[in-house]
Amino acid sequence: MKILLMGHPNVGKSVFFNRLTGANVTESNYPGTTVDYTKGWMKIEGEDVELIDVPGTFSLDPKDRAEEVAVAMLHESKDVRVISVIDASKIERGLYLAMEILEEGYPLVIALNMRDVAEDKNIVIDAGKLEWILGVPVVSTVAIAGEGIKELVSRIREAKPVDVADITANTASTADAAAGTAGGEV
Amino acid sequence: MKLSPEERWDLIDRISRETVSFGAYRHTLKDAIGELTIKPMTGIPIAIAVMYGFWSVFGSFAGFFTDGFFVRLFDAYWLPWLQEVFPGQGRFLYTIMVDAGGIDSGEFVLSSNCLESFGVLTSGLFVAIGIVLPAILIFYLTLALLEDIGYMPRLAVLIDTMLHKIGLHGYAIVPTILSLGCNVPGVAATRILETKKQRFIMMTLLAIFIPCGAQIGIMQDVVPDLMGWILLYLIIGYFIFGYILNKVIPGMAPEFLIDVPPYRRPMLSNIGKKVFGRVKGFFVVAIPFVMLGCAIVGVLYQFGVIRFLGDLLAPIFVGWFGVPAETAGPLIAAFLRKDLAVAQLSVIEMTKYQMITSVVLVSIYFPCVATFAMMLKEGWKELIGALAVLAVTVFAYGGLIHLIGILLGVA
Amino acid sequence: MEKELAMMDYDEQGTITEIEKDLRTRVAGMGIRVGKKLRMVTKQPIKGPVDVIVDGAETSLGLDMAEKITVDVV
Numbered sequence: 216m217k218i219l220l221m222g223h224p225n226v227g228k229s230v231f232f233n234r235l236t237g238a239n240v241t242e243s244n245y246p247g248t249t250v251d252y253t254k255g256w257m258k259i260e261g262e263d264v265e266l267i268d269v270p271g272t273f274s275l276d277p278k279d280r281a282e283e284v285a286v287a288m289l290h291e292s293k294d295v296r297v298i299s300v301i302d303a304s305k306i307e308r309g310l311y312l313a314m315e316i317l318e319e320g321y322p323l324v325i326a327l328n329m330r331d332v333a334e335d336k337n338i339v340i341d342a343g344k345l346e347w348i349l350g351v352p353v354v355s356t357v358a359i360a361g362e363g364i365k366e367l368v369s370r371i372r373e374a375k376p377v378d379v380a381d382i383t384a385n386t387a388s389t390a391d392a393a394a395g396t397a398g399g400e401v
Numbered sequence: 402m403k404l405s406p407e408e409r410w411d412l413i414d415r416i417s418r419e420t421v422s423f424g425a426y427r428h429t430l431k432d433a434i435g436e437l438t439i440k441p442m443t444g445i446p447i448a449i450a451v452m453y454g455f456w457s458v459f460g461s462f463a464g465f466f467t468d469g470f471f472v473r474l475f476d477a478y479w480l481p482w483l484q485e486v487f488p489g490q491g492r493f494l495y496t497i498m499v500d501a502g503g504i505d506s507g508e509f510v511l512s513s514n515c516l517e518s519f520g521v522l523t524s525g526l527f528v529a530i531g532i533v534l535p536a537i538l539i540f541y542l543t544l545a546l547l548e549d550i551g552y553m554p555r556l557a558v559l560i561d562t563m564l565h566k567i568g569l570h571g572y573a574i575v576p577t578i579l580s581l582g583c584n585v586p587g588v589a590a591t592r593i594l595e596t597k598k599q600r601f602i603m604m605t606l607l608a609i610f611i612p613c614g615a616q617i618g619i620m621q622d623v624v625p626d627l628m629g630w631i632l633l634y635l636i637i638g639y640f641i642f643g644y645i646l647n648k649v650i651p652g653m654a655p656e657f658l659i660d661v662p663p664y665r666r667p668m669l670s671n672i673g674k675k676v677f678g679r680v681k682g683f684f685v686v687a688i689p690f691v692m693l694g695c696a697i698v699g700v701l702y703q704f705g706v707i708r709f710l711g712d713l714l715a716p717i718f719v720g721w722f723g724v725p726a727e728t729a730g731p732l733i734a735a736f737l738r739k740d741l742a743v744a745q746l747s748v749i750e751m752t753k754y755q756m757i758t759s760v761v762l763v764s765i766y767f768p769c770v771a772t773f774a775m776m777l778k779e780g781w782k783e784l785i786g787a788l789a790v791l792a793v794t795v796f797a798y799g800g801l802i803h804l805i806g807i808l809l810g811v812a
Numbered sequence: 813m814e815k816e817l818a819m820m821d822y823d824e825q826g827t828i829t830e831i832e833k834d835l836r837t838r839v840a841g842m843g844i845r846v847g848k849k850l851r852m853v854t855k856q857p858i859k860g861p862v863d864v865i866v867d868g869a870e871t872s873l874g875l876d877m878a879e880k881i882t883v884d885v886v
Binding site: 223224225229230242250251270273278279280281284306307310311314315318319336337338339340341342344345348349359378379380382383386 | 402403404409410412413414415416417419420421422423424425426427551589591592593594595600655658660662668671678
């Protein structure tokens with residue numbers, strides 16, 4: 216099993232990487248390019264698992280060389296799980312990339328990072344409900360402070376592929392439920 | 402199941418409506434500073450001030466350590482001690498490793514400083530540690546600070562218009578500035594450019610016109626009063642040849658599209674890590690090259706190869722570039738070590754114009770071997786193309802500078 | 813009133829009503845899409861890029877792109 220850390224640039228991916236891995240970190244060039252990426256090992260329930268810090272990308276439709284490499288690294292890896300790191304204060308565009316990865320059938324865990332920044336901006340996210348709708352683990356984190364890292368590690372094994380149709384169905388049912396309670400109050 | 406962007410956004414909007422509440426947003430001081438540094442009226446003066454500050458910090462820090470400490474350490478203690486204890490004065494190994502010396506009124510004399518001795522253990526070590534180390538350290542430290550604060554994307558936005566004229570876009574400022582430290586990470590950073598055409602233009606310009614920290618450090622040390630002119634010629638060349646390359650090379654130059662992240666407080670550990678990594682990377686690459694280059698240049702001098710080539714090519718240097726015949730040796734040695742070549746040039750008697758021209762020539766021709774290897778990673782076709790451009794550029798630009806000199810009446 | 817993003821004034825706000833098809837996928841990852849509120853922060857002189865804020869995220873786009881985005885300005 217391999218784990219890929221994916222997300223936009225500047226969402227704290229490398230902070231996660233540094234916190235999750237030990238000393239045995241290597242930096243290498245992606246073959247045939249000048250794009251480098253970092254690779255290390257992390258422990259999940261006592262097992263050593265490879266963790267790769269993929270270059271930051273905004274979507275799976277690459278617009279430059281670094282993004283091309285990010286997409287290629289995802290596509291060529293077998294038996295892989297993805298930690299999708301999202302800037303909680305810009306959650307919607309973060310979910311765009313996460314959705315793209317889910318649509319391609321990769322097992323995913325979401326790290327809603329920079330929760331503190333989002334709170335400063337008065338953005339409140341119901342992580343539990345998000346997890347229920349998406350059907351994948353969603354963990355709130357503040358990576359620089361080390362918050363939520365342990366929970367993230369403990370839930371990587373729960374990552375699983377999801378059918379987009381299920382997500383659509385889930386949003387419909389929560390919307391109905393919301394409409395239902397709203398109707399009841401009148 | 403794959404969605405179209407529209408369907409995907411629809412779904413995300415629905416998810417977001419169920420799970421996220423956006424409260425009222427207050428404008429913060431950070432936002433205000435963010436806007437001030439990106440609006441042209443305030444942003445451009447600030448950018449100029451930042452760049453000037455960068456340069457001042459670089460110059461004074463590097464000067465402080467090089468002149469105030471390393472020059473004394475190497476010239477007053479290290480060199481005399483080595484000259485004393487290293488066996489076989491005047492012999493081959495001594496000449497290569499310690500001091501090639503000079504001939505003064507028919508007699509062999511030892512050099513008085515580490516820039517003239519040309520030994521691997523003296524000049525080589527002095528350049529690597531005394532000049533390059535402080536320069537590269539302060540350079541990467543300042544740059545890491547600017548990067549981690551989040552200033553670079555704003556600089557990219559401000560300079561986009563200018564770089565567009567040469568087929569690049571604003572983000573090309575990142576590889577350009579990185580190259581001022583070392584061209585190797587500079588070439589690596591071209592990955593943020595979209596097309597092959599852009600990457601080719603960028604790499605070629607970096608290899609030709611952007612002097613690395615080692616060169617800048619040594620220029621700052623031996624020809625400080627000419628720095629302004631030399632850099633001006635290099636910047637002008639960067640834009641002239643960028644403009645030409647953009648016209649000549651087929652391919653697209655896509656539009657600029659970048660994310661401008663908010664400013665944030667830099668993390669000390671992150672900066673430390675970055676600076677350490679880059680300085681280490683530079684040294685692993687640079688030290689062996691400086692030492693080896695120094696040794697090879699020494700050997701070639703000993704066997705008269707450089708003198709031979711110098712005599713052969715001197716007419717071109719004199720006739721086409723307008724520099725004195727004595728510069729032929731250093732200009733040829735510069736194929737291996739640009740920094741040492743600059744040091745050699747600095748002790749030759751010549752006019753200000755000739756000095757500027759010869760230092761500019763050293764800067765623009767032939768990238769260092771490490772850069773060379775890095776460019777090869779992008780493909781050998783690109784590398785050959787870059788070399789062809791390089792050869793043409795050296796002749797055309799060298800000739801142009803000579804012409805300007807003639808017109809100004811200084812050549 | 814609808815106008816091109818490229819024609820918007822400093823600090824003007826509005827809702828994106830249309831993005832030309834060839835551009836949609838490229839800007840989608842940056843969170844720029846039809847129906848979103850947008851604020852034009854600044855633009856650079858001599859046909860320079862246009863800076864916008866969408867959903868609290870700041871993006872700078874080349875003028876050619878800004879001409880392909882229509883905004884209903886409030």
